[in-house]
Amino acid sequence: MSASGGRREPGAGVDIDRLFHALGDPTRRAIVDMLSARPHSVSKLAAPLNITLTAVAQHLQILEETGLVRTEKVGRVRTCRIENAGFVALEQWIEAHKSMWEKRFDRLGELLEE
Amino acid sequence: MSASGGRREPGAGVDIDRLFHALGDPTRRAIVDMLSARPHSVSKLAAPLNITLTAVAQHLQILEETGLVRTEKVGRVRTCRIENAGFVALEQWIEAHKSMWEKRFDRLGELLEE
Numbered sequence: 001m002s003a004s005g006g007r008r009e010p011g012a013g014v015d016i017d018r019l020f021h022a023l024g025d026p027t028r029r030a031i032v033d034m035l036s037a038r039p040h041s042v043s044k045l046a047a048p049l050n051i052t053l054t055a056v057a058q059h060l061q062i063l064e065e066t067g068l069v070r071t072e073k074v075g076r077v078r079t080c081r082i083e084n085a086g087f088v089a090l091e092q093w094i095e096a097h098k099s100m101w102e103k104r105f106d107r108l109g110e111l112l113e114e
Numbered sequence: 115m116s117a118s119g120g121r122r123e124p125g126a127g128v129d130i131d132r133l134f135h136a137l138g139d140p141t142r143r144a145i146v147d148m149l150s151a152r153p154h155s156v157s158k159l160a161a162p163l164n165i166t167l168t169a170v171a172q173h174l175q176i177l178e179e180t181g182l183v184r185t186e187k188v189g190r191v192r193t194c195r196i197e198n199a200g201f202v203a204l205e206q207w208i209e210a211h212k213s214m215w216e217k218r219f220d221r222l223g224e225l226l227e228e
Contacts, residue, residue: 017140024134036211055150082211090208097150 014067022066022086027051028059032068032082039081042071057070128181128203136180136200142173146182146196153195156185207221 021075022028030049034040046056060080063069067085133226136142144163148154160170177183181199185192 016143018139020134020138020143024131024138026131029130029134032211084212087208087212090204094204094208097196098198098201102220 019066022062035082041078043079133180136176149196153193156192
């Protein structure tokens with residue numbers, strides 16, 4: 001999908017290109033906000049966002065593909081939950097890119113706390 | 115800029131909407147990759163990316179606005195470095211959205227390590 005710099009994070013198997021794209025959308029971040037508090041059904045997600053169930057389903061598909069959300073259908077209700085893989089991939093990306101300065105600064109802070 | 119869910123992270127003063135947008139672009143992530151290793155001049159950034167100095171300058175402006183990069187002009191050379199504010203904002207966003215499950219899991223891991 002992305003020849004010009006995109007890559008997979010080995011730790012979580014999440015495409016970092018798609019992950020940042022997924023989180024660049026305010027509606028998808030609002031869904032993540034709601035699910036961070038507790039699991040929701042698709043219709044419970046749609047109501048406060050004031051968008052159609054179809055639109056929510058499309059956002060959920062992108063969030064599922066990037067390891068930020070998982071959904072499970074029991075009977076007629078699809079329940080959505082936060083998934084950790086996407087967050088782990090984000091953390092790994094940050095960790096890999098923190099400047100040497102920042103890392104040294106962290107270590108200094110730890111030494112001062114001891 | 116974003117009425118439907120975007121917000122400013124108080125800790126770092128970085129707009130999280132613009133931050134994810136900035137990092138959704140593979141060329142901008144490649145610039146961050148290079149600057150994570152060491153500071154570069156604008157022309158040193160442009161060469162391996164095979165894009166014009168103007169294009170690099172536009173990407174750098176977005177990276178500067180989102181606290182990921184800072185640049186400093188000394189004489190005729192503009193030097194680019196990693197800035198920490200954007201990374202701090204990302205970390206804060208992750209921390210605020212980690213599921214309760216994940217937090218409990220982390221704490222369990224710490225207990226087992228003790």
